[in-house]
Each structure stands twice: as structure tokens, then as C-alpha cells.
Amino acid sequence: MLRIDSLTTDHGQVRAVDRVSFRAEVGSCTAVIGANGAGKSSLLRTLSGLVKATSGSASWGDVDLLKLPTSEIVRHGVAHVPEGRSVIAELSVEENLTLGALWRGKDPDVAVTKSEVLDLFPRLGERLKQGADSLSGGERQMLAIGRALMARPKLLLLDEPSLGLAPIVIEQIFHTIDTMRKATGLTVVLVEQNAVSALGIANHAIVLSLGKIVASGEANAIASDESLRHAYLGY
Amino acid sequence: MSTLLSTLIMGLSLGAIYSLMAVALILVWRSTRVVNFAQAGQAVLSTYIGLEIHRMTGSYWLAILLSIIFGGVLGGLIDLALVRPLLRRAGSGPEAAVAPVIATLGLLAVLQGVSGMLWGGELINFPSAFSTAGLSIGGSKIPFSAFDLFTVGASLAVMLAFSFIFQRTGLGLSMRAAAFSPEVAQLAGVRTGRVRTIGWSFAGAAGGLAGVLITPTTFLAPNSLDLLLVFGFTAAVVGGLESMIGGALGGLALGFGLALVLQYAGSSYTFMTAFVVLLAVLLLRPQGLIGKRSGRRV
Numbered sequence: 001m002l003r004i005d006s007l008t009t010d011h012g013q014v015r016a017v018d019r020v021s022f023r024a025e026v027g028s029c030t031a032v033i034g035a036n037g038a039g040k041s042s043l044l045r046t047l048s049g050l051v052k053a054t055s056g057s058a059s060w061g062d063v064d065l066l067k068l069p070t071s072e073i074v075r076h077g078v079a080h081v082p083e084g085r086s087v088i089a090e091l092s093v094e095e096n097l098t099l100g101a102l103w104r105g106k107d108p109d110v111a112v113t114k115s116e117v118l119d120l121f122p123r124l125g126e127r128l129k130q131g132a133d134s135l136s137g138g139e140r141q142m143l144a145i146g147r148a149l150m151a152r153p154k155l156l157l158l159d160e161p162s163l164g165l166a167p168i169v170i171e172q173i174f175h176t177i178d179t180m181r182k183a184t185g186l187t188v189v190l191v192e193q194n195a196v197s198a199l200g201i202a203n204h205a206i207v208l209s210l211g212k213i214v215a216s217g218e219a220n221a222i223a224s225d226e227s228l229r230h231a232y233l234g235y
Numbered sequence: 236m237s238t239l240l241s242t243l244i245m246g247l248s249l250g251a252i253y254s255l256m257a258v259a260l261i262l263v264w265r266s267t268r269v270v271n272f273a274q275a276g277q278a279v280l281s282t283y284i285g286l287e288i289h290r291m292t293g294s295y296w297l298a299i300l301l302s303i304i305f306g307g308v309l310g311g312l313i314d315l316a317l318v319r320p321l322l323r324r325a326g327s328g329p330e331a332a333v334a335p336v337i338a339t340l341g342l343l344a345v346l347q348g349v350s351g352m353l354w355g356g357e358l359i360n361f362p363s364a365f366s367t368a369g370l371s372i373g374g375s376k377i378p379f380s381a382f383d384l385f386t387v388g389a390s391l392a393v394m395l396a397f398s399f400i401f402q403r404t405g406l407g408l409s410m411r412a413a414a415f416s417p418e419v420a421q422l423a424g425v426r427t428g429r430v431r432t433i434g435w436s437f438a439g440a441a442g443g444l445a446g447v448l449i450t451p452t453t454f455l456a457p458n459s460l461d462l463l464l465v466f467g468f469t470a471a472v473v474g475g476l477e478s479m480i481g482g483a484l485g486g487l488a489l490g491f492g493l494a495l496v497l498q499y500a501g502s503s504y505t506f507m508t509a510f511v512v513l514l515a516v517l518l519l520r521p522q523g524l525i526g527k528r529s530g531r532r533v
Contacts, residue, residue, distance in 0.1 A: 048422060070421040080422050090415045091408075099412050102405050103424030147423060 001025055002155060002187065007056035009039075009046045016042035018211035019056065024204070026154075029181055029188040031202035031219060033195045034232060039211035040191040041083055044157045047189075048080035049073050060155050075103055079153035083160045083191075085140035087147065089133035093124055096132050096143055100150030110150075117146045120176055138169035145173070149180075155187045162194040170194065174201050199223040207232050241378045242498040243491055248383035250490020251390035255445040256467025257474060257482035258397065259438040264476055265414040266434035267318060268332070273339040274442050275464035276346025277313070279457060281306035281443030282450055283354050286361055295364040302443040310439020314432045317342065350457040358459070361450035386448045393441055394483050401479065410434055462506060466493070469513040475523025485523070 002024040009017040016039045024030045032040050045051045047058055049070040058065040063076045074080075079100075087096050097117065101110045118125040121142040127135065132143060141161055148156060158177070162170040178201040181188050192198035199205055202219040207228060215228050222228060256274070263271040285302030289295060318335050325331035365381035401407035412420040413427040414434075420427055445467070446460055453459055470489045474481025489509065496508045516524060 050418065050421075071424050071426045074422060074424040082418070082422065086416075086419050086422070088412055088416045088419055091411065095408055095411075098405075099408055099420070099423045099425070102409060147419075151424060 002058075002060050002189070004047075004058045005056055007043070007046060007058055008054045009042050009051060010054045011042060011051070015211050017046060017053075020206075020208070020211070020213055021056075022204075022206055022213070022216060024155075024187055024189060026187050027181070027185040028204060029178070029190060029202045031195075031198040031205040032189060032191045032208060033193070033198055033205060033222075034208035036193065037210075038208040040208055041159055042211075043208070044080060044159050044189070044191055045082070047157055048078065050080075050082075071103075074151050074153070077152075077154035078157065079148035079151045079155070080157040081144050081148045081159060081161065083163060085137060085144050085163075087132040087135070087140050087143045089131070091132055092128070093130055093132055093135065093143055094128040096147050097124070097128075097150050100147035101152075103151070109152075113150055113152050117149050120149070120180060121146050138165050138173070141165060141169075141173060142176075145177075153186070155189070157189050157191075159191045160193060161190075162192060162197055170197055174198075177201060195223075195229075238498065242494050245378045245383075245498075246491035246494030247487070248379070248386045248490075249494060250487035251387045252445050252449045252463070252486075253466045253470045253489050254483040254486025255390050255393060255441050255448070256463055257470035257486045258394065258479055259441040259445070260467055260471045261474070261476060261479055261482045262434050262438040262441070264471070266410065266431045267314070267322075267335065269318065269335040269339060270468070271339045271438070272336070272464065273313065273342035273346060274438070274467070275458075275460040276343040276350075277306060277309050277439050278442040278446035278463070279350050279455070279460050280346050281309065281439070282361065282446035282455055282460075283350055285443075285447050286354075286359065286455065289362055295362060298362075299364075299444070299447050302447045303440045304443075306443020306446075307436045307440035310442070311432050311436035313342065313439070314435035318435070319428065319432075347457040354457075356457060358454040358456050361447070361455050363451035367451055382451060389444065389448065393444060394479075397437065397441075397479060406430075406433070465506065465513075466509050469509045469516075472513055472516050473524050478523075481523055488524075 005021045006019045007017055008015065008019055020043060032043060034040055042051065046053050047065050049065065049068055053066050060076065060078050065073060065078065091099070097114060101113060104110050123139055124143055124146055127139065132140065135143060145161065161173055174197050177188060180186060190198050190202060199219045199222060205219045205222040206213050206216040207222065209232055214232060215222060259274055260271060263269055281302045284305045285298040288301045289298035317338055321335050321338055322331060325334050363382045365385050367380045367382045369376045369378050369380055371377070401411060409420065409425045409430045410433065412423065413425055413430045417427050445463065449463055466489060470486035471482045473488060474485030493505045493508060496504050
């Protein structure tokens with residue numbers, strides 16, 4: 001289980017994450033929604049060790065996420081796909097995928113993971129030798145997620161996978177995430193501005209505003225709350 | 236044989252050594268974003284170590300091997316003891332860009348000072364395993380010795396080994412990933428600090444080899460490799476600073492160019508020529524002559 005208690009992160013003078021507490025059960029999908037600047041990305045970046053927390057605690061199972069550097073957190077089953085289709089443009093598609101499993105060394109299961117990832121995203125399989133810079137936006141996002149899955153994570157932190165993508169591509173990516181979670185028992189924390197899509201595949205949701213949790217609950221309850229929609233979700 | 240052709244042949248072995256130095260500087264630049272001025276000092280100290288080994292054992296091969304190993308260890312230690320703490324303290328402000336460069340300048344003085352204290356300031360002859368007299372082909376002598384042939388071969392072998400490591404191994408993939416995008420590399424599990432230290436180590440080893448290869452022609456003194464630093468840096472800039480192949484080709488081009496200057500204008504003009512080339516490239520084509528639009532290729 002992911003346990004976050006009173007987690008606080010400062011970004012310079014700004015309190016980006018303000019005493020956030022929540023739990024995510026193994027195999028669940030938690031949507032973290034809110035406007036631009038609500039602290040959603042800072043929350044994920046704190047969990048993967050990219051930024052240091054000011055106070056509070058965050059643990060995945062018995063792993064204290066606030067104690068480990070980023071490169072070690074992924075070794076404990078937590079993979080983070082940051083905002084902005086984070087692939088390495090100078091490497092080929094295949095190299096980006098290989099990179100995700102490098103730390104697993106000579107584990108023979110790496111080949112199995114790779115074929116699973118290519119089953120999820122067949123278009124990557126057709127473009128293995130191409131430079132990642134030649135991919136479309138949607139394909140880049142698929143590659144970024146594929147790279148994270150190569151680590152065979154138990155907890156996947158996804159930051160705005162829909163950003164800047166066409167609706168049909170968004171639907172495809174969300175469908176893949178949903179299917180994969182249900183099939184493998186992966187735990188997902190999904191940060192999104194696109195609340196409709198995120199709430200569609202989430203069990204639980206928390207709404208952030210200026211770093212604080214302003215609402216939380218079942219995803220469909222949040223989705224049908226008129227006042228929340230007007231105040232924070234903008235639809 | 237025509238003078239032009241023999242001049243170009245002479246440029247080949249010079250170019251090979253400049254390429255090594257350029258590749259060393261590029262390795263550090265790509266992994267740390269630091270122009271490592273101490274590279275010349277590291278190479279000098281490594282070469283003195285080789286000289287000392289040669290005096291003790293009489294074996295040239297042991298000397299060259301230990302120069303390379305010492306260069307590698309020294310490079311790694313500099314990253315661990317100097318650059319890593321500096322980067323940690325400087326954070327990401329403007330001082331993070333300036334502090335390590337100034338530190339490498341200071342380190343250059345320290346390394347040269349230490350070399351001077353231990354071995355004195357006078358020029359020392361460094362042995363070579365092969366004759367430095369020109370080979371003769373079909374009865375005519377060419378300005379290319381057996382040692383030049385060894386220089387070109389050894390440089391080529393190092394370049395090929397580096398390119399194999401970079402393109403075909405997991406370590407190389409980590410190094411490229413860490414250079415292009417440290418954040419994504421860390422998220423993928425790459426221990427970027429360790430990978431950077433290895434980069435410094437490779438650079439130090441290449442510098443050590445360059446020092447051993449150039450000293451039979453230039454002699455050895457604490458500051459005898461300063462020019463090599465300037466020429467290596469010029470070659471790296473000509474090649475676009477990001478690309479190892481660019482740096483290698485830049486080194487060869489500069490070798491040919493400076494050999495021509497040496498032949499037709501005299502040795503006092505080589506330094507000036509290198510500076511003019513350096514300034515011209517930085518002003519007119521900062522991405523390098525060989526580098527493509529983005530210049531970020533390996």
C-alpha cells in the first residue's frame with residue numbers, strides 16, 4: 001500500500017504540496033486532479049525522489065520513499081513517468097526501452113517484459129530502430145510509459161499522460177493503462193488535468209488546489225459532484 | 236614525394252593525438268558540462284608516472300599501461316573529490332556552471348606544480364618503443380615513423396573501444412542517457428553520479444595515453460602539454476563538443492591544418508592558427524563544423 005501522511009514539499013518560497021495525506025491500495029488507480037499549479041506534479045516528483053520533501057512521510061509497502069535517491073526508488077518497484085513525454089530523443093526507441101531495464105542486469109525475464117510492453121504498444125515494435133525524436137506525440141508518450149514498464153514496477157506514477165495529445169490517442173492510452181492495471185494488479189497514481197478521462201479509469205480520486213487536498217473519495221462520486229466540477233475541474 | 240603529401244602524412248599522427256585529447260574533453264563536457272582545463276595537468280602527471288615506471292623497470296609497455304591506468308584513476312578521483320562536492324553545493328544556480336570550471340583551472344596549476352616539485356622544470360626526453368626516424372617507402376623517406384604508425388594505431392584502437400562501449404554496452408547506454416537527460420536516466424535507474432565518475436575516468440585514461448604519445452616529439456615538462464590542451468579543445472569545438480566522432484574528425488582536421496601551417500609558415504604560427512580557428516568556429520558555427528543542426532549525436 002502507498003501511504004502518504006502530511007507530505008509537504010516547498011518549491012523555493014512556494015509551498016507546492018501542503019500536508020497531503022492519502023492511501024492507495026495495491027491494484028487500485030488513484031486519480032490526482034486539479035488545475036495547473038495545484039501541486040500535482042510536485043507530489044509525484046517528491047514520491048520518486050526528484051525533489052526533496054520538507055516534512056511528512058511517504059512509503060510504498062515497507063520502503064520509505066523519502067529516504068532513497070531516484071535511481072534506487074525504481075529498484076523498489078516504483079516507476080515514474082514525468083510530464084511531457086519524457087523519452088530521450090537522442091536514443092532510439094529500442095534504446096529507450098532497454099534503458100528502463102538496465103538496472104535489472106542479465107535477468108532473463110527482461111526479454112519477457114519487453115515483449116509484454118511491445119504487445120501493449122505494438123506501434124513501438126514497428127519503430128524499434130528509429131530515433132525517439134522521429135515519433136509522434138502519442139508514440140512518445142507510449143514510449144515513456146513503456147520505458148517505465150520495463151522496470152516491471154508495482155506502482156506506476158503517471159504525470160499528465162494526456163497532455164497535448166489528440167482525443168483518440170488519449171482514449172487509447174487510458175484504455176491501455178486500465179487494461180494493464182486490471183490484468184497485472186499494478187497500482188497506479190494518475191495525475192491529470194483532464195479530469196473526465198482520469199476519473200473514467202480511477203477507483204479513487206483526490207482533488208488538489210494550491211497544494212492542499214480539497215476533496216477526495218470514490219472516483220464516480222467526485223465526477224458527479226457539481227460544485228467540485230465548477231470550482232476545481234472546470235467543466 | 237611531394238612536400239604537400241608528406242606534410243599531410245605528418246599531420247596524421249598529430250591529428251590522432253589531438254583527437255584523443257578532444258575525445259577526453261568531450262567525455263567530461265557531455266557528462267558534467269564542464270570544460271576540464273585540468274586535463275593537461277592530469278595528462279602531464281600521468282606521463283611523468285609512466286616515465287618513472289620506465290626508469291624503474293625499463294619496460295615501455297608497462298610504462299604506457301600504467302600511465303593510462305593512473306590517468307583513469309586520477310580522473311575518477313577528481314570527479315569524486317572535487318567536482319561532485321562542488322556540484323552538490325552549487326545546486327543549479329549560475330555558480331554551478333562556473334565553479335567547477337574555475338576549480339579545474341586551479342587544479343591544472345596544482346597538478347603542474349606537483350609535477351614540477353617532484354620532477355623539476357627542465358625538459359625530459361621520454362622514450363618511445365619504436366623508431367622516430369621516418370620510414371622509407373620505395374627508397375624515398377617519408378616524414379612518418381614507426382612511432383607515428385603506433386600513435387595512429389593506438390589512438391584508433393582507443394576510439395574504436397570507446398565507440399564500442401558507447402554504442403553496444405549497457406554502461407555506454409547509461410552514459411549516453413545520463414549525458415542527454417539526467418532526470419530520465421535516474422528515473423530509469425541509472426546511478427548518474429557513478430556513471431559520471433566513469434566518464435571522468437575514461438577521459439583521464441585517454442589523456443594519459445595522449446601525453447605518452449606526444450612527449451617523444453615534444454619532450455616532457457610540467458607545462459609541456461598546455462598546447463595539447465588548446466589544440467584538443469579547438470578540435471573538440473570544431474567537432475561540435477557533443478559528438479565523439481565529431482571530436483575525432485575535428486582532431487584529424489586540425490592535425491592536417493596545423494601540419495600545413497608548420498610546413499609553410501613555421502612553428503610560431505601554429506598556436507595562433509589554432510586560436511583563430513577556435514574563435515572563428517565559436518563565432519560563426521558554434522554547433523561545430525561537423526556537428527549537425529542539433530549537434531547532439533554520438
